[in-house]
Amino acid sequence: MKRTFLLEIVMIAVAVAFLFPVYALITLSLKDPAQISQTPLALPAPPSLDNYATAWTAASLGPSLVNSTVITVVSLVALIALGSFAAYYLARAQSRLGYGLYVLFLLGIVLPFQLGMIPLYQLVTDLGLIGSHAGMIIFYTGIQLPFTVFLYTGFIRALPREYASAAQIDGASHLVAFAKVVFPLLRPITGTVLILNAVFIWNDFFTPLLYLGGSGYETIPVSVFAFVGQYVSNHGLVFAGLVLGSLPIVLAFLLLQRYVIKGFSSGLKG
Amino acid sequence: MTASTPWRRFSSLSPSWLFALPALLVYAAVVLYPSVAGMLYAFTDWSGIGEDRSFVGLSNLAALFDDEQAMGSIGNTLLLTVAVVVVQNGVGLLLALGVHAKLKSRAVLRAVFFAPVVVSPVMVAFLWKYVYTPDPSAGLNGLLGLDVDWLGNPSVALWSIAGMVVWQYAGYSMVIFLAGLEGVPRELHEAAMIDGAGTLQRFRYVTWPLLAPALTINLMLSTIGGLKLFDQVFAATNGGPGYATETLSTVLYKQAFVFGKFGYSTAIALVLALFVAAVSLVQVYYLRRREVSQ
Amino acid sequence: MSDLRDAKMSRVQFFRMMGGLAAAAAATACSTKPSSTTAQGQASTTELRFVGVADQKAPMDEIVAAYKQVKPGVTVNTSFAPTDQVQTSVRTQLGAGNAPDLHVVYPGNGSAMSMSQIAKAGLLADLSDQAWTKTIPTGFKPAFQSEGKTYIYSAGSSVIGAIYNKKAFEKAGVDAPPTTWTEFLALCDKLKKAGVTPIALGAQTPWVTQLITYALVPSTVYAKDPSFDDKQLAGQASFAQSGWRQAMEMYLELQKRGFFNDNPNGTTFEQQTSMVATGKAAMAIQVSAVLPDFRKAASGPDDLSMFPVPGADSADQVWIPAGVVVGLGAAAKGRNVGEAKAFIDFLGKQENINRWAKAISAIPLTQDSASTIDPAVQSFLPFTKDRAVPFMDQRWPNAEVQPVHFAVVQELLAGKIKVDEALKKMDEAYAK
Numbered sequence: 001m002k003r004t005f006l007l008e009i010v011m012i013a014v015a016v017a018f019l020f021p022v023y024a025l026i027t028l029s030l031k032d033p034a035q036i037s038q039t040p041l042a043l044p045a046p047p048s049l050d051n052y053a054t055a056w057t058a059a060s061l062g063p064s065l066v067n068s069t070v071i072t073v074v075s076l077v078a079l080i081a082l083g084s085f086a087a088y089y090l091a092r093a094q095s096r097l098g099y100g101l102y103v104l105f106l107l108g109i110v111l112p113f114q115l116g117m118i119p120l121y122q123l124v125t126d127l128g129l130i131g132s133h134a135g136m137i138i139f140y141t142g143i144q145l146p147f148t149v150f151l152y153t154g155f156i157r158a159l160p161r162e163y164a165s166a167a168q169i170d171g172a173s174h175l176v177a178f179a180k181v182v183f184p185l186l187r188p189i190t191g192t193v194l195i196l197n198a199v200f201i202w203n204d205f206f207t208p209l210l211y212l213g214g215s216g217y218e219t220i221p222v223s224v225f226a227f228v229g230q231y232v233s234n235h236g237l238v239f240a241g242l243v244l245g246s247l248p249i250v251l252a253f254l255l256l257q258r259y260v261i262k263g264f265s266s267g268l269k270g
Numbered sequence: 271m272t273a274s275t276p277w278r279r280f281s282s283l284s285p286s287w288l289f290a291l292p293a294l295l296v297y298a299a300v301v302l303y304p305s306v307a308g309m310l311y312a313f314t315d316w317s318g319i320g321e322d323r324s325f326v327g328l329s330n331l332a333a334l335f336d337d338e339q340a341m342g343s344i345g346n347t348l349l350l351t352v353a354v355v356v357v358q359n360g361v362g363l364l365l366a367l368g369v370h371a372k373l374k375s376r377a378v379l380r381a382v383f384f385a386p387v388v389v390s391p392v393m394v395a396f397l398w399k400y401v402y403t404p405d406p407s408a409g410l411n412g413l414l415g416l417d418v419d420w421l422g423n424p425s426v427a428l429w430s431i432a433g434m435v436v437w438q439y440a441g442y443s444m445v446i447f448l449a450g451l452e453g454v455p456r457e458l459h460e461a462a463m464i465d466g467a468g469t470l471q472r473f474r475y476v477t478w479p480l481l482a483p484a485l486t487i488n489l490m491l492s493t494i495g496g497l498k499l500f501d502q503v504f505a506a507t508n509g510g511p512g513y514a515t516e517t518l519s520t521v522l523y524k525q526a527f528v529f530g531k532f533g534y535s536t537a538i539a540l541v542l543a544l545f546v547a548a549v550s551l552v553q554v555y556y557l558r559r560r561e562v563s564q
Numbered sequence: 565m566s567d568l569r570d571a572k573m574s575r576v577q578f579f580r581m582m583g584g585l586a587a588a589a590a591a592t593a594c595s596t597k598p599s600s601t602t603a604q605g606q607a608s609t610t611e612l613r614f615v616g617v618a619d620q621k622a623p624m625d626e627i628v629a630a631y632k633q634v635k636p637g638v639t640v641n642t643s644f645a646p647t648d649q650v651q652t653s654v655r656t657q658l659g660a661g662n663a664p665d666l667h668v669v670y671p672g673n674g675s676a677m678s679m680s681q682i683a684k685a686g687l688l689a690d691l692s693d694q695a696w697t698k699t700i701p702t703g704f705k706p707a708f709q710s711e712g713k714t715y716i717y718s719a720g721s722s723v724i725g726a727i728y729n730k731k732a733f734e735k736a737g738v739d740a741p742p743t744t745w746t747e748f749l750a751l752c753d754k755l756k757k758a759g760v761t762p763i764a765l766g767a768q769t770p771w772v773t774q775l776i777t778y779a780l781v782p783s784t785v786y787a788k789d790p791s792f793d794d795k796q797l798a799g800q801a802s803f804a805q806s807g808w809r810q811a812m813e814m815y816l817e818l819q820k821r822g823f824f825n826d827n828p829n830g831t832t833f834e835q836q837t838s839m840v841a842t843g844k845a846a847m848a849i850q851v852s853a854v855l856p857d858f859r860k861a862a863s864g865p866d867d868l869s870m871f872p873v874p875g876a877d878s879a880d881q882v883w884i885p886a887g888v889v890v891g892l893g894a895a896a897k898g899r900n901v902g903e904a905k906a907f908i909d910f911l912g913k914q915e916n917i918n919r920w921a922k923a924i925s926a927i928p929l930t931q932d933s934a935s936t937i938d939p940a941v942q943s944f945l946p947f948t949k950d951r952a953v954p955f956m957d958q959r960w961p962n963a964e965v966q967p968v969h970f971a972v973v974q975e976l977l978a979g980k981i982k983v984d985e986a987l988k989k990m991d992e993a994y995a996k
Contacts, residue, residue, distance in 0.1 A: 004371060011368045012375060015382045020413060021401045021437065028400070033861050037842040040408035078296075086293035089285045101290055108301045110546040112498060112539045114522060116304025118311075118318075118532075121660035123304065130662065131613075142300020145293055174285040195388075203390035205501075210653045213643040214613035214664055221390055222645065228396070229618030229646040233837035233857040235400060242396060246389045253388045257381045261445055318676075319658040320685025399768075403835060404827035422768055422830025424978050504648070508770050511829040512975035527652045529963050530676040532659065 029239035036235055051240035059227035059241055061220065065248065067212075068219040071133055072201045075140040079148050079197050082141065084186055087152030088178050092161070102153060108146030124211065131215030136208060140201045148193050155189040156182070188262075195253075195260050202249045220245050311536040318532030330537035339513060340521050340538060346428060347517040350503075351496030353432040354439075359488050361436060362443025363481075367473075369444070370451045380448075384441035391438065395505035398434040402506075421507055424514035431506055431515055435499065443488045450484030451477065490553045497546050518542045610903045613664040614642045615657075617650050617890060619853060620668065623719070623923040627916055631907060638903055640666070647771075651677050658687050663895035665904040669716045671707035671888040672958025674966055679708070679716040679893065681963065688715040689894040689901050696912025699930045707888040707958055717908045718891030719920030720929040723884055723944045724779045724955075725872045727858055728847035729840050732760050736846065741871035741943070743879040745814070752823040755846045763818060764845035765828035766836030773973035774957075774966070776818070776849050776873075780811035782883035782953045783875030793959040796994070803994070804987040811875070812983045816976060829977050837861050841868070849873060852941050853889055855925040870940040872947060884947045887955030889926050960994065968993040 028036055030047040039045075055061075090102045120139075129135030159182070205221040212218050218226075224245035231237045253260060312330055316323035334340055369379045386394060402420035403409040411417060420430040454477055462472045500519035503509065509516035509524070518538060526535035616624060621644045628640045645653070650668055655676060657663045669688065673680035682688050690713050691697055697714040704721065708714050726741075733739075736758035742748040752762035766772045784807030785792050795801040803809075818824060825831055825845060837854070839845035841861035850858075852870060859865040874882045892911075894904035910916060918935050921928040925938040927948065937945070944952075957966045972986035 004373065007368060007371055008373045008375060011373060011379055014365075014368070015379055018437070019382065020410075021397055024401055024409065025397050033838060034842065034863065037838055037844060040405070041412045082293040082296060086290040089287055089289035092285050093287070097287060101287070101294065104302075105293075105297065106550075107547070108297060109494065110550060111301065111305050111543050112519070112522070112546075114308075114526065115536065115539045115543065116301065116306075116308045117656055118304075118659045119307035120300065120304035121656055121662070123299065125660060125662040138296065139300055142296045145297045146301070149293065174289070178285070178289075199388045203393075205390065205392055206649065206652065209643075209645055209649055210656055213615050213645070213653055214641045215643075216641055218643060221392070222643070225392070225646060225649065226618065226621070226644045229644065230621055231860070233834050233841070233861040235834065235838070238396070238834075239400075242393045246393055249388050250385060253385065254381060257384070258377070261380050261384060261448070317681075317685070318655055319682065319687055322685065399832060402830070404830035405835070417826075419827035419830035422827045422978075424829075424975075424980060507768070508648075510768070510770060510971065510974050511978055512971045512980060523652075524967065527648075527655050528676055528967055530655075530681060 025239050025243060028235050029243050031236050033234060033236060051236045052244065055227060055237055055241040055244055058230075059223045059244070061223055061244055063216075064218050064220045064223040067133070067217050068202060068221075068248070071136045071140070071208075071219060072198055074133070075137045075144075075201050076194060076197055078137060078141040079144055080190055080193060083145055083148035083193065084152050084183060084190070085178070086145075087149050087156055088174075088182060090149065091153045091156035102149075105146045105149045108143075109150065113143065121210065130211055131217060133217060135211055136219075139207060139211070140197075140204075144197050144200060148197065151189055151193055151196075152186065155186060159185055191259055191262070195256075198252075199249065220248070308536060309540060311533050312540050314533045315531075316533045317530045318526055318535075319530075323533070326533065330534045331541070333534060334537060334541065339516065340518070342513060343516040343518050343521045346515060347497060347499075347519075350428055350432055350499060350515075350517060351493060353429065354435050354496040354499070355489060355492045357432065358436045358440050358492050359443050359485070361440040362488065363447050365440060365444040366447035366451055370448060380445075383444055386438045387442045389438070391501045392505050394438050395434065395502045398437070399506055402430055402434075422511055424511050427507055427511060427515045431503055434506065435496075435502055438502075439492070439495070443492065446484050446488050446491075447481060450481040454480045486553065486556070490550060493549055493553065494546055497542070497549065518545075610638045610900055612638060612640045612666055612900055612904055612907060614640055614666040614892070615650060615654055615664045616642065616644050616668045616892065617647045618644050619890065619924065620644065620892070622856070623920040626919055626923065627911060630916070630919075631910055634910065635906075638907070640907060658682065658685075658895075661897065663687060663898060665898045665900050666892055666894055666907065668890060669893040670890055671716055671718055672954065674957035674960035674963060676963045678958075678963070680710050682893070683710040683713075683715040687896050689896045689905055691715060691717065691894070691905065691908060694905070694909045694912055696909070696917070696930070701929070703952070704888055704929070704954070707954060716891045716893045717911050718888045718929065719911070719917050719924075720889060720926040721886045721948075722852040722889050722924070722926045723870075723872070723886045723941055723948075723952075724775055724849065724851050725870050725884065725941075725944060726763075726779075726847040727840060727850045727852075727855065727868055727870050727940075729843045729845075729862075730867055730869055732843045732846040735843075736760060742874055743882070744874050744877050746877055748874050749817075749821070752818070752821070756823065760843070761825045761839065761845035762823040762847065763825075764831070764836040764839040764848045765824045766831045766833040766848075767828040767974055767977055768830055769833035769836075770967070770970040770974075772833050772836065772850075773970045773977075775851065776815045777808075777811050777969070777973065778885045778956060779849050779873040780814055780875040781808060781956060782885050782951075783881060784808070784810040784814070786953045787876060787881045787883045787951070790953075797959070797961065802987075803990045804984070808987060808990075809983060812976065812986060814875070815973070816983070819977060829974055843867075851887075852938070852944075853924045853926060855938065855940055856923075868940065871943050882947075883951045883953060884944055885955055886927070886944070886948055886952035887958060888929075889924060962993070962996055964993040964996055965990060 027044050029051055030044040032048065035044060090098055124130055124135050129138065203221060205225060208219040208222050212222065224241050227241045228238050313325060313327060314323045315326045365383050369376045373379065399421065401409045403411065404419040404422055405411065406417045410420065418426065421427050458476050459472060462476050467475065498519060499517060500523065503515055503517055503520055504523065507515045509520045522535045522538040522542065525531045525538060614624065624642050628642060631638065631640060654663065654667045668677065669682060670678040672678055679688065692714045700708050708716055708718070736755045738751060738754060742751045755762040788807060792801055792806065825839065836848050837858055838861050840848045841858050855868065858868050862868055872882065872884045876882050894901060894908055898904060914930065914932050915934065917928050917930060922936055925941065927937055927941060928935045960966065968989055972981065972989050975981045976983065976986055
């Protein structure tokens with residue numbers, strides 16, 4: 001008992017030290033420039049929300065929040081559907097084709113995105129999808145599929161085959177067996193897939209800048225960095241912008257954290 | 271749906287390849303086709319804009335080996351990767367062991383350590399640029415009473431970047447290790463305790479071997495992440511001071527978009543891809559072998 | 565494995581989910597295409613896309629709003645981001661053959677987004693038939709023109725000098741700005757003795773590294789040989805065998821005498837700004853275009869002013885750098901070239917040149933009675949006629965010299981290399 005108590009103290013101390021950058025972020029965002037330069041480490045006295053008010057309006061975060069949410073949510077649904085479907089085949093196929101396709105998907109994890117940047121931009125232009133949510137959704141689905149397929153395939157391989165087979169004996173096709181039996185079993189890894197992809201898509205900055213810049217459909221990071229670029233010399237304002245830009249995803253995580261971490265653990269067990 | 275033949279035909283064997291088709295189409299359109307088309311630039315002298323380009327064969331690849339800066343950046347890339355892989359996983363493991371114990375605050379602690387993972391790496395770099403201020407009265411220096419030029423001293427900067435990356439992703443490793451720890455049956459520990467094994471011995475002989483799959487996933491993810499690391503370096507130092515933190519990713523970026531040598535940049539990207547693929551293959555090979563031997 | 569047991573999803577739920585996906589995809593596909601032209605019969609509207617750097621936001625916002633009044637049928641959708649990201653994004657779009665209608669362009673040559681490099685690839689629309697291009701001052705023509713044709717709009721020029729905090733100067737008992745290098749050193753000494761950092765240097769931010777050399781080179785190189793650029797292009801002059809050496813040595817002398825803040829390589833532009841704005845440091849050698857940033861960070865905008873850095877020991881040998889500010893061009897192959905050029909023509913009106921210049925404390929390209937010049941840059945005006953040189957990179961033949969300059973300055977400040985080696989690296993990059 002005593003040892004657990006000691007460990008608890010140590011871990012809490014570690015967590016407090018770990019949170020130091022966050023302390024700096026939040027206290028600075030509540031200070032004016034004079035306080036920042038004179039008492040950089042002290043608590044804000046008095047704290048002021050002015051920076052937040054300025055950042056919210058100047059960066060026009062309201063509309064960006066909608067864009068980011070639509071793009072992230074639809075991409076996630078597409079990733080989960082396509083990824084789990086493909087993984088079901090890849091994990092169960094015993095042919096050379098199955099293995100070859102799996103390796104082909106894994107290739108996508110190592111390819112630097114710069115390689116295909118220009119041809120992809122041409123393709124998206126030809127499809128008339130520049131400056132649209134649909135273009136971004138297709139992009140994120142494609143770019144994140146390799147990792148999604150990798151996670152799902154690993155998990156399905158570790159599942160006992162009997163679940164699906166039992167359903168098939170009842171005369172169900174693979175499609176029905178997948179929908180009725182396999183997919184529900186994938187819930188833990190789906191949690192992992194969800195979180196990792198959501199984090200990537202929500203935070204991605206360069207692609208939306210490239211595809212959505214000047215379209216009126218900018219996402220949160222694009223708006224935040226346009227704002228940050230403008231007020232570089234005022235740390236308080238910049239940090240308020242960063243807090244506002246990260247808040248939705250951090251809040252989502254904190255609300256769901258029990259499921260996230262649990263899903264993560266059980267998901268990666270496979 | 272059940273009537274359509276392809277879905278039914280192999281239903282007693284493996285699922286049909288049609289299951290993979292939708293994903294394959296999107297993946298091919300967004301990743302495979304553009305990457306292959308883009309690769310071809312590696313054999314041209316294209317500047318990145320305009321029609322002017324000619325085929326130059328392998329001379330871009332040859333030029334890479336004479337490029338002092340690019341070769342230097344390979345060293346930095348490897349150092350940074352090794353530092354991140356070792357420290358991030360070491361810290362991640364310790365944190366996992368800590369929050370795996372029956373602590374009252376374990377849920378909060380897990381959330382705290384994992385939270386930075388969900389924030390944009392560019393935003394984290396912005397924040398850490400402030401934390402790493404050389405001002406002795408502010409940031410990390412102010413907290414620790416130090417006077418270190420974290421990002422400005424060429425012999426320190428690379429490690430400062432590694433520190434920032436570890437801060438953000440230690441929680442990621444922690445969660446994966448936690449998954450492994452939760453898979454260790456409690457009975458094994460109890461049995462070992464009855465046999466008189468101490469804490470360290472139990473870790474060495476019971477926990478550690480069962481953490482192997484988690485360790486391998488962690489090693490693979492952090493190695494690939496380290497080798498491809500770009501956002502954090504670019505936002506924190508842009509490769510400086512001088513060339514002290516230039517990595518393969520920043521060099522290939524600069525060749526393409528700052529120097530206007532797109533062809534050469536693509537050649538570097540190809541080399542990076544091969545490099546990452548080779549390293550991952552070796553790791554996967556070891557993963558398989560270890561899992562088989564268990 | 566308790567998750568496995570309580571994870572139940574019925575077939576109905578699954579298909580509802582899949583159906584939801586299809587519906588959502590269809591909905592976004594329908595809703596996301598901005599209407600660029602409305603149906604025939606109605607007055608058609610054109611949307612122009614502009615991608616620019618953060619510094620351009622203030623003037624663009626103002627002028628775009630004014631344009632809406634003049635030409636309601638045209639909307640200019642703007643987006644702004646930090647320089648590096650814009651450079652990457654616009655170059656990718658240019659490379660893929662689908663540039664935004666209007667985008668940021670840097671004057672002259674010497675960077676991947678410079679007028680010469682993009683015009684050479686045939687991707688910028690020729691603006692030469694617009695009225696305002698006829699009045700570009702001769703000295704600025706190389707910044708605007710490639711082979712006799714104008715490809716970039718810019719509202720004027722900015723200068724590099726010392727932005728200083730008046731209160732810090734007063735406190736140290738400094739009354740007049742220095743006019744020679746010796747006086748400048750004496751001034752720094754006085755400030756230092758008064759306990760204030762004489763010069764804030766944010767060399768962690770790459771572009772800041774070049775400003776001190778740029779401030780000195782006009783006096784150490786061009787005052788002696790105004791045709792240095794042409795000679796260097798012809799291979800008859802080099803960095804190593806010129807006043808560049810002297811400028812670099814003067815730069816390092818400032819460091820050796822302890823006139824910079826500690827750890828300039830770890831200090832960012834933002835920190836540099838705040839040091840001067842709050843009076844922790846007395847001055848920063850900077851480009852006048854960032855005056856608005858310094859003012860935003862200061863307690864009052866009148867706290868700050870600016871003076872030319874005297875790079876020579878006789879006042880009449882002091883020259884200054886005055887460069888055309890970052891501007892914009894129209895894509896040559898866009899769908900809306902006509903409308904994009906019309907917008908630039910609007911920018912070329914004297915009142916809009918004045919507006920833009922005012923927003924970034926620049927000296928307007930051409931002036932009329934309504935033109936205002938920021939009081940902080942008044943002291944530079946006597947130089948602009950015949951003792952001013954464009955920013956050096958605007959005449960450099962490729963995009964590699966400038967980044968090498970950034971890197972060698974950081975290495976010099978870190979004591980990792982000597983001036984000889986620095987200049988040799990720059991000469992090598994120049995020769996590429």
